Amino acid sequence: MPPALPGEQSLACEHCDWLHQERALRAHEKALCVRCGGVLYRAWPDSLRRTFALSLAALALLVVANVYPFLSFSLEGQTSVNRIVSGVFLLWQAGYAPLALLILFSSVLAPAAQVGMSLYITGPLLLGRLPPGLARVTRFQLALRPWAMLEVYMLALLATLAKLAAMATVEPKVGALAFVALIGVSTAAISAFDPRVVWRRLEAAR
Ligand SMILES: [Zn+2]
Structure with a gap:
């Protein structure tokens, strides 16, 4: 897979390597991989x-x-x-x-x-x-x-x-x-x- 370009804010799924655009989450939300459903990241408050x-x-x-x-x-x-x-x-x-x-x-x-x-x-x-x-x-x-x-x-x-x-x-x-x-x-x-x-x-x- 080609490396993400700086400033692109790409994020690879740690389970299946699929690339995603990162976006801000509200508290307690989590971002899921569109391909495998694995958790990409969570927004822990504080x-x-x-x-x-x-x-x-x-x-x-x-x-x-x-x-x-x-x-x-x-x-x-x-x-x-x-x-x-x-x-x-x-x-x-x-x-x-x-x-x-x-x-x-x-x-x-x-x-x-x-x-x-x-x-x-x-x-x-x-x-x-x-x-x-x-x-x-x-x-x-x-x-x-x-x-x-x-x-x-x-x-x-x-x-x-x-x-x-x-x-x-x-x-x-x-x-x-x-x-x-x-x-x-x-x-x-x-x-x-x-x-x-x-x-x-x-x-x-x-
Ligand atoms: Zn995945």
Whole structure:
């Protein structure tokens, strides 16, 4: 397909590559592909403000999930309380290095990167400024979206718990509750973010 000419405002459908002319939408409207019916884009009202607020909430939950106790294990009268980081360390020591790395990546590093980039993008834009490297950070954040897979971590955790439950009493603590809330809030933050707002701001600044 020939590339769109600058100023033409052409938009390719991400499902079938059909080219469309972009037009402004009213709040909550979505533009559908005329060929395959896939969603081209949506008009989220107040995208920047909502993404910023949800990302701040996600940051707070991420801190709570990592700083406060996550689970307590009771086995033969002995109770131990674990944080995510100590769980990663224990798994590593027990020889489960891939699982330890998966948990570290999906429960600490990926959400921290996601939240950090969301705040870096939306904070300055809300103040009417363009942060350095805005286009690159936005592209990187969009590429990282499929990797913000907190659910994978929860599945790994539940599978481990199911095994442990046979021999120990396992109780979720504040950190685990914060983590469950984090999954909901960060998913909401990701879907509230409309990258088209960023491209429009960059275009206007040229
Ligand atoms: Zn299409």
